[in-house]
Amino acid sequence: MTCTGCENKLIRTLTALPTICNVKTSLVLTRAEFDYKGSPEDLQVLIHTIEKRTGFSAEQMGLSSQRTLDMQVPAAAMEKLLLTPAPDGVQDVVKMDKHTVRVAFDPHVIGARDVLKSYADFSTTLAPEPPDPMLTAGAKHIRTLFVRTVASALLTIPVLIMTWAPLADHHKAYSIASLILASIVQIGIAGPFYPAAFKSLVFSGIVETDLLIVLSTTTAYVYSVVAFAFDMIGKPLSQGEFFETSTLLVTLIMVGQLVSAFARHRAIEAISLRSIVSKSAIVVHEGKEEEIDGRLLHFGDIMKIAPDSSIITDGIVIQGESEVDESMMTGESLPVSKGPGSIVVAGTANGPGILQVKVTRLPGDNTVTDIATLVDSARFSRAKVQGTVDKVCTYFVPAVLLVSTIVFCAWIGVGLSRRHDSAGKAIVNALTYAIAVLAISCPCAIGLAVPxxxxxxxxxxxxxxxxxxxxxxxxxxxxxxxxxxxxxxxxxTMGKLSVVDYQLLDAGSLPMGIDAGSVILALVDSSKHPVARAVTAYLRAKGSVAEEAVTKVEMVTGHGIRASLGGSPLQGGSAQWLGLGTNPTVSQYLHEGYTTFCVTHNAQPLAAFSLTDSxxxxxxxxxxxxxxxxxxxxxxxxxxxxxxxxxxxxxxxxxxxxxxxxxxxxxxxxxxxxxxxxxxxxxxxxxxxxxxxxxxxxxxxxxxxxxxxxxxxxxxxxxxxxxxxxxxxxxxxxxxxxxxxSRAVNQRIVLNFAWSFVYNLVAVLFASGAFVNVRIAPAYAGLGELVSVLPVILGALSVKWVKGEA
Structure with missing residues (x-):
């Protein structure tokens, strides 16, 4: 997708299909996501339908929630491997190509290294890690555009030389050669624009940018073919063919699309979160260290995190002390001290110390993945102002077609009435202005302004x-x-409450031989609320052990915790909830401004804690x-x-x-x-x-x-x-x-809109000949996308230098 018209076309096509709902698209990421309600067998039919109706090339990325491992297998052993019974924990084995299989497995049952070892008899090796599918698709698109652009340039240069260079006079030979080269450019290079433009018109009812490209390049090419035919039969037109216009126009349009696509791809790479994670890890086992590919980590592995190295995945420190720079994940500039029991997360950078970390989450399913998933969901959402942009872009192309028609008619009138040109010369001259208007107008900048x-x-x-x-x-x-x-x-407050005082109010309601501290610890131990954590830490420090007789512990949102002890209710929470605000001890705590935590057993006061926070x-x-x-x-x-x-x-x-x-x-x-x-x-x-x-x-x-x-x-x-x-x-x-x-984003969006408006206004004025002595020739109008889109992308990239606290 290169403009909002492309995106709207895709949205209309997808929403019109009965098996599709919840459509989300991203112009910048050139991706669409939706919920599919049909059967798996009909998926390929659906993809074919989408390609047919939109003109896009759809690619199934095969994203899956399963844990997978790609292995390279000798071709001779492939069939035998596929027929071999899978070990426990392996859910599926799929042939990806003649040398690669993808194994889906449950990492809680069998680890990645064990999967690789299970197929060692087939001389399997770990396949290269597939890159981010989003970046892969973007790079593939750029390569395609690059090939088309280079081919177009190589075909265009000879046409320009034969037209503009002072060569020996072989007019007919040059014309024939130009026709052949221009035809290849028009059919081979500009050809993909035709089905996209007409499918958009027929299936979606949208007139989009591709139609402007088709009309401008085709008009220049068809006129040149007609002029060539008249020239060959000895009746040359007053204005001869200009194959250099159609070929150069196509080439410059391709250059603009290539540069625009490359700039967007680099922007996506620059803010890719998944790229900040290390690819290898040092595993410590029985005192030996081994560096392995990160994909081969198991739950519970012990990783050695060397000084000044990146942490590959989430885990708990079991040995060592260091400071970890978490700024890449949290924005916090100061390093965070880590020691045994501390949590470390993927994408952060270790400081001067050595840490041994137990793996709790595997690469590809860790903190970086969580954050990247949330960030991607934001990129697929649409800002409110995008609705206005869509409306503007809907009318943009028809408006340009209307303007080009007016320009064409106006210049015919000028040629006939003011310049006294022949009808043929006036029409051809007017045609050059109309072509320039069609080619130079570009809604892409408007479409990219917000996303x-x-x-x-x-x-x-x-x-x-x-x-x-x-x-x-x-x-x-x-x-x-x-x-x-x-x-x-x-x-x-910090949420790191500490207990100031603890008083037993009445332990008489407890069964004989049961310690109140042990009962309360069993009640609060499973809660993550700051008050419960503080009480838990306090009781553990006093040597209490959770009482097993406490059962059916559950959280009561907004109130506290309740459980059962000996068939009687056990509750812990605020004084207000438990009705203990008038208890002398609790009342004193509240009067002094402390946070309180009270416990009752069988509706009788058991204990009260006073806590403070900073x-x-x-x-x-x-x-x-x-x-x-x-x-x-x-x-x-x-x-x-x-x-x-x-x-x-x-x-x-x-x-x-x-x-x-x-x-x-x-x-x-x-x-x-x-x-x-x-x-x-x-x-x-x-x-x-x-x-x-x-x-x-x-x-x-x-x-x-x-x-x-x-x-x-x-x-x-x-x-x-x-x-x-x-x-x-x-x-x-x-x-x-x-x-x-938010303020910076709003400013950039306003500036992008302003630039898009100014560019299209000025460009159309120059291309239409509004300034008599200065004009943009149709051959150079193809630079429109490059000139209009690059400032929008650069303006968006300037957000990277916004200061956080302002």
Whole structure:
């Protein structure tokens, strides 16, 4: 796809097919995705239908959720291997070509090295790793364009020499040679434009750019053939053939498309996340080290991460200490200290120390894959302004055809009435102006104005700023935010609560011989909530061991945890939920502004904990900057009022904009109220209990937990499917970065539109002869795509230099 017309044609064709739904396309990635409701046997028929109706060459990429391994096999052993019974864990063996098989396997049953070893008797070796299919398709398209462009240039140069160079007079011989060469160019090089243009018109009802190319080049070629015929029979026309125009026009159009495709491909490569991962790993086994291909890693392998090397996949540090640069994944510039128990993720860079890491996720299914998948989903989404672009592009080509017709008629009139030319000369002269208008007009710049910027912005956000946004509308709308609502615990505060005090309220309700600390530990141990983690750490430090008699543990969203002990209910959570706000001990904790965690057994008070948290170091600066921009700030929390108001006071947030003791529904109602008042609301939270609020807000921002403390890190970026944006690094500055990027994207889109309008206006004026003494000859009008599209691509690439916090 080279323009919005191509994309709209594909969308119309796909949506018209009954077995296809949920169509998503990306002009920049030249890809389409959709849900297919038909049978697998009819898939090839579907592909053939799409190719027939659109003129595109469709390629089935064969993406699969299965774990696969490509192996090279000698041709003589291929059939025998395919007939051999597969070992346990191998799900399928498929012949890819005469030397390659693809083995699908379950990595939890059999590892990749064991798969390779199972087929060692057939002299199998690991096949070269297939590159990213998206980049492969782009490179293949560029190679095709390059061959066509070079062939066109080689055929055009002799025509130009025979027309313009001071050679000996062999007019007829030169004309015949020019006809032959021009015919090859028109049929062989420009030929693919014809079916694409007419299929678009017939099957989709769209008049697109290819039609302009077809009309301009064909008109110049057909006239030259007619002039050649008259010349051969001794009745030359007043204006002879100009095969140099049609051939040079085709060549320059091909050059423009080649350069445009190459620039877009390099832009995609520049922000490709999958390319940042190392391809090999050092595995430590029984004291021996071996460097292997990353595809051969198993779950549980121990990797040695050498100093200043890239971490190939996610894992847990079991030995060694170092500092890891996570800026490529989170945007955080400062290295993060790692030691035994710490989480490390793919794509990050080790510092000066040596680490031994246990593999928890395999390459191709790790943090980088998670982030890349989310980024790709943003690239397939369409910004709101794209609807306006589609309408403009729909009318663009018909408008150009109308203008070229007017120019043709006007110049015939000028030739006959003002210049007193013969009818033939006037028509031919007018024809050159009409051809130039058709060839130089280019909607490609308009079509790329939005998706190209979104493409670059999505990559920059993920790689440079630690942001992943799930749709184009998010980055488009973030600059309009007028009210930011924060969750408290884990968002405005560090979420690293520590227990200040612990009091048993009444242990008499417990069965004889059961320790209260062990009961509470069993209750909270499985929860990832910051309060539960702090209580768990405190009790473990005191030597408590989880009581096995505690069963049926489950989370109660927005409230706490409940379980069963000896058939009686066991509950842990806020004082408000458990009705312990008037208990003297709990009341004292609340009065002092502490966060509390209370436990009851059989509805009787069992224990109470007071906890404290620290405010994020960047929180004050971020909230101050938001207020400076006239953006209102509110705080919502399920915690007790005293703890929430203490944080609000420290951050300078008025109590009128603070809500404590909020259930998830309360947060949703508050955000809905702000939205109904006309605010564009951004909500930022970190817990699953924030999902409703994240979905209700104009933009929901999910803050990932700190990887060094929660055992999840950035690998948990999909924790909230309701969020529009994920902050890979737990820092509130990501909100400022989001707004800065949104403003930069909007500026680039406006500039791209302005350039597209100015280019097409000025180009058409020059090509149509509006400036009598200056014109663009039709032979050079083919440079239109190059001149119009390159500034758009360069403008989009400038997003890479946007500063995160602004």
């Amino acid at each position: 190209m910027v979104i493409l670059i912005a999505s990559g920059v956000a993920a790689k440079k700023m630690g942001l992943v946004f799930k749709s184009a509308t998010t980055i488009e709308e973030a600059r309009k935010i007028s009210h930011v609502v924060f969750d408290k615990t884990g968002t405005l 405010i994020r170091p960047e929180a004050r600066a971020v909230l101050t900057e938001l207020r400076r921009r006239d953006i209102s700030v509110s705080i919502l929390s399920g915690d007790h009022a005293s703890a929430v108001f203490r944080v609000a006071t420290d951050l300078g947030v008025p109590t009128s904009d603070v809500r404590a003791g909020c259930l998830p529904a309360d947060k949703q109602a508050y955000i809905k109220q702000l939205t109904d008042e006309g605010h564009k609301v951004l909500f930022c939270g970190d817990g699953t209990n924030d999902a409703i609020a994240l979905a209700q807000a104009s933009i929901g921002v999910h803050m990932s937990s700190d990887s060094s403390s929660d055992g999840q890190g950035v690998s948990g970026i999909a924790a909230s499917s309701a969020a529009d944006v994920v902050l890979l690094h737990p820092s509130l500055t990501g909100i400022l970065s989001l707004m800065a990027l």
